[in-house]
Amino acid sequence: MFTKLKSLLYNNEIRAILFQVLAVVVIAYFAYQAFDNMMLNIEQRGIRSGFGFLSDEAGFAVNDNFFLEYSPASTNLQAFYVGIVNTLIVAITGIFSASIIGLIIGISRLSSNYLIRKIATVYIEIFRNIPILLQILFWYSIALNTFPSARNSINFFDSIFLNSRGLYLPKLIAGTELYLVLASFVIGLVGYIFIKKRSDKKHDETGVKTNTIPHFLALVLLLPIVAYFTFGVQLEYPALKGFNFRGGVDLSIEFFALAFSLSIYTATYIAEAIRSGVESVDKGQKEAAAALGLKSSWAMRLVILPQALRVAIPPIINQYLNLTKNSSLAAAVGYTELVTIFSGTVLNVVGQAIEIVMLTMLVYLTISLVISLVLNIFNKKMQIKGR
Amino acid sequence: MNKYLKIVSASLLAVGFYNAQADTLSDVQAKGSLTCGVSTGTPGFSSPDSSGNWSGVDVDVCRAVAAATLGDAKKVKFVPLTAKERFVALSSGEIDMLSRNTTWTHTRDTSLGLTFAGVNYYDGQGFMVRKSLGINDVKDLDGATFCIQAGTTTELNLADYFRSNKMGFKAVTYDTSAQTKGGFEAGRCDALTSDVSQLAGLRSTLKDPSSAVVLGNVISKEPLGPVVRKDDNTWLNIVRWSLNAMIEAEELGVTSATIDNASTSPGVQRLQGKSGKLNESLGLSKDWSRNIIAQVGNYGESFERNIGMSTPIQLPRGVNQLWIKGGILYAPAFR
Ligand SMILES: N[C@@H](CCC(=O)N[C@@H](CS)C(=O)NCC(=O)O)C(=O)O
Numbered sequence: 001m002f003t004k005l006k007s008l009l010y011n012n013e014i015r016a017i018l019f020q021v022l023a024v025v026v027i028a029y030f031a032y033q034a035f036d037n038m039m040l041n042i043e044q045r046g047i048r049s050g051f052g053f054l055s056d057e058a059g060f061a062v063n064d065n066f067f068l069e070y071s072p073a074s075t076n077l078q079a080f081y082v083g084i085v086n087t088l089i090v091a092i093t094g095i096f097s098a099s100i101i102g103l104i105i106g107i108s109r110l111s112s113n114y115l116i117r118k119i120a121t122v123y124i125e126i127f128r129n130i131p132i133l134l135q136i137l138f139w140y141s142i143a144l145n146t147f148p149s150a151r152n153s154i155n156f157f158d159s160i161f162l163n164s165r166g167l168y169l170p171k172l173i174a175g176t177e178l179y180l181v182l183a184s185f186v187i188g189l190v191g192y193i194f195i196k197k198r199s200d201k202k203h204d205e206t207g208v209k210t211n212t213i214p215h216f217l218a219l220v221l222l223l224p225i226v227a228y229f230t231f232g233v234q235l236e237y238p239a240l241k242g243f244n245f246r247g248g249v250d251l252s253i254e255f256f257a258l259a260f261s262l263s264i265y266t267a268t269y270i271a272e273a274i275r276s277g278v279e280s281v282d283k284g285q286k287e288a289a290a291a292l293g294l295k296s297s298w299a300m301r302l303v304i305l306p307q308a309l310r311v312a313i314p315p316i317i318n319q320y321l322n323l324t325k326n327s328s329l330a331a332a333v334g335y336t337e338l339v340t341i342f343s344g345t346v347l348n349v350v351g352q353a354i355e356i357v358m359l360t361m362l363v364y365l366t367i368s369l370v371i372s373l374v375l376n377i378f379n380k381k382m383q384i385k386g387r
Numbered sequence: 388m389n390k391y392l393k394i395v396s397a398s399l400l401a402v403g404f405y406n407a408q409a410d411t412l413s414d415v416q417a418k419g420s421l422t423c424g425v426s427t428g429t430p431g432f433s434s435p436d437s438s439g440n441w442s443g444v445d446v447d448v449c450r451a452v453a454a455a456t457l458g459d460a461k462k463v464k465f466v467p468l469t470a471k472e473r474f475v476a477l478s479s480g481e482i483d484m485l486s487r488n489t490t491w492t493h494t495r496d497t498s499l500g501l502t503f504a505g506v507n508y509y510d511g512q513g514f515m516v517r518k519s520l521g522i523n524d525v526k527d528l529d530g531a532t533f534c535i536q537a538g539t540t541t542e543l544n545l546a547d548y549f550r551s552n553k554m555g556f557k558a559v560t561y562d563t564s565a566q567t568k569g570g571f572e573a574g575r576c577d578a579l580t581s582d583v584s585q586l587a588g589l590r591s592t593l594k595d596p597s598s599a600v601v602l603g604n605v606i607s608k609e610p611l612g613p614v615v616r617k618d619d620n621t622w623l624n625i626v627r628w629s630l631n632a633m634i635e636a637e638e639l640g641v642t643s644a645t646i647d648n649a650s651t652s653p654g655v656q657r658l659q660g661k662s663g664k665l666n667e668s669l670g671l672s673k674d675w676s677r678n679i680i681a682q683v684g685n686y687g688e689s690f691e692r693n694i695g696m697s698t699p700i701q702l703p704r705g706v707n708q709l710w711i712k713g714g715i716l717y718a719p720a721f722r
Contacts (some may be wrong), residue, residue, distance in 0.1 A: 041500075041618075042500070044618055045478070045500030045501075045616065045617045045618050046497070046498070046500055046617055047478070047498065047499060047500035048498035048499075059543045059546055059547070060542040060543055060546050060558075061542075061545070061546050061556065061557070061558045063557060063558060063559055063560065072546035072547075072550055073550070141569070141573070144569075144570070144573035144574070144575055145573055149574050164573065164574055164575060165532065165575060241530065242529065242530040242531070243528075243530050243531040243532060243577050244530055244531070244532060244557060246530070252559075253575070254559070331471075331537065331562050332562060332566070333561075333566075334537075334559045334560050334561045334562075334566070334570070336560065340537065340560065344471050344537045344538060344560075344562075345537055345538060345542060345560070347471075347538075348470070348471055348474065348537070348538035348539075349494070349543065350494070350498070351474060351494070351495070351498055351499040353475055353478075
């Protein structure tokens with residue numbers, strides 16, 4: 001019996017499990033102690049706790065608000081939602097433009113043209129090596145000091161205005177007309193996808209290629225434009241009234257400074273990921289594509305990139321996550337995203353650091369998990385198709 | 388992640404492990420220095436000079452407490468904090484006290500686990516506007532954009548005021564006063580709003596001070612004072628009475644130059660530590676209040692040296708005058 005137990009103890013696998021359990025117990029014990037002590041401190045010092053503050057009146061104004069209902073009379077919970085939406089919008093904008101810039105720079109780095117290659121290299125070296133916070137502050141101050149004042153705004157057709165406070169666009173007024181135009185766009189898009197699928201299938205089967213660009217122009221562009229002019233959509237135009245533009249949609253200069261800096265910074269990493277992805281593709285692949293008579297741009301698009309992306313996607317996922325987290329540097333330029341609004345202002349008004357930081361971290365955790373989930377699914381699809 | 392979030396989470400951890408048995412005085416004496424939270428730079432209140440020496444009326448409160456507890460007003464370690472960081476820094480124990488133009492409000496006093504130890508400057512919220520706008524009343528600022536600092540009462544008062552007057556406004560919220568000023572200078576906002584006392588200082592540091600004017604309107608009460616943690620009553624008393632000693636000395640007409648002069652006044656003798664036992668319940672040495680006045684000066688001296696009419700800030704005493712001279716400055720009886 002005893003020897004049996006002893007031999008169990010010497011069993012490597014069982015020992016490993018034993019130590020892990022032990023480690024978990026120790027960590028849990030410390031976490032519990034810390035939590036208990038914290039609760040005691042909170043109680044002794046009379047610090048308010050719980051989530052009741054979420055339904056209290058916020059009492060402060062938020063500068064950037066895209067579509068949610070918010071005023072100083074709203075609750076802290078509504079302020080929290082505005083923060084989440086603003087974080088998501090700047091992150092999505094950043095991810096989108098960083099990907100495009102990154103792809104262009106990454107491919108330029110491999111160009112056979114010396115000048116293009118050098119420019120791409122210099123771009124990467126500069127923007128990757130300056131701390132992101134400095135870049136945000138730099139671009140913000142450039143934007144503040146180069147764009148004109150509200151009164152001297154750059155004016156596009158009396159409907160779009162740009163000045164050192166932001167970009168002002170006409171707003172589409174929701175109504176039957178708008179829905180009809182949107183519907184025509186969706187119908188056009190679905191129609192085009194259907195045609196494209198059919199032509200691709202025909203191409204695969206018979207090798208005959210149909211040009212679908214006219215279909216694209218007609219369905220996706222022309223149809224909504226025609227709909228727009230037949231039904232007419234009501235627009236609300238921004239207009240200078242007193243100190244500021246009122247009406248329309250406004251995108252603050254802080255939003256642009258942040259999204260721009262995050263994009264050009266993150267693009268350097270994406271470019272490098274794409275370059276190493278392309279370089280990882282066997283030389284034979286390119287030669288084989290050439291042997292088939294594919295133009296080099298076609299070879300890139302059809303042969304190299306699909307294989308390169310497989311290698312490049314995991315590091316790119318990482319960069320998307322970094323960009324999202326870096327968006328919390330917004331406080332430096334006053335873009336009102338989650339950390340600025342919630343962990344900044346709300347925390348300072350109600351003082352409940354524990355609850356507020358916990359909620360904030362939960363949001364970032366969720367965003368991170370969703371991004372990695374989506375891209376992992378995409379990644380998996382690519383992997384299987386390739387081989 | 389971001390630096391601010393890091394500070395907050397580290398502080399939360401610290402709160403978790405923080406020992407509830409607080410004895411700040413012993414901690415300070417064991418360290419041999421007082422760690423005092425101040426602003427990142429508010430001329431006249433707390434700002435460092437080019438060689439890193441801090442000065443200002445808020446700084447003098449820190450120095451007074453150091454003189455009382457350590458016998459040396461120079462033994463202070465200053466920790467510059469933005470408005471957002473200050474309360475977390477205090478409750479986590481990173482600083483021993485906070486003396487950073489902080490408004491005494493109900494919420495801050497009752498639900499943050501902190502206590503205000505007194506008022507060292509009675510302030511109110513005001514506005515600075517670009518002179519070229521030709522505006523001389525807040526009521527003309529309907530629809531304007533304001534530069535403000537995050538985590539301040541300023542944010543809330545602004546919203547309250549414009550709401551109750553049914554006026555529209557936009558606010559761009561920055562982290563530090565340097566950024567807030569930068570936004571104003573670059574024209575991001577039409578007006579900068581903050582405590583009146585800071586407007587004068589901020590204006591004096593603009594590239595072109597004459598391009599801006601401070602409006603006469605005051606829209607709120609901002610009693611500014613030092614703050615301590617709630618769990619240490621002795622420490623609260625030390626900070627409260629160090630400030631009171633400065634006010635009392637002015638009322639008695641005692642200055643840093645005259646504190647050691649022989650006096651027959653019982654009040655002065657108590658301040659000199661020659662009679663009475665005011666030190667005992669605070670756990671300090673007999674000369675604690677004498678050290679404050681000798682090394683830092685009385686309230687009026689500190690005021691004139693840092694923000695008075697002979698300084699660039701040029702603030703009048705106004706309500707911050709002693710009660711016997713028509714102001715509201717009033718120290719409870721020093722006996
Ligand atoms: N008294 C107000 C405002 C205090 C405040 O932080 N004001 C700003 C004015 S711009 C300041 O002093 N900033 C200095 C700094 O950030 O270091 C409060 O307690 O909330």
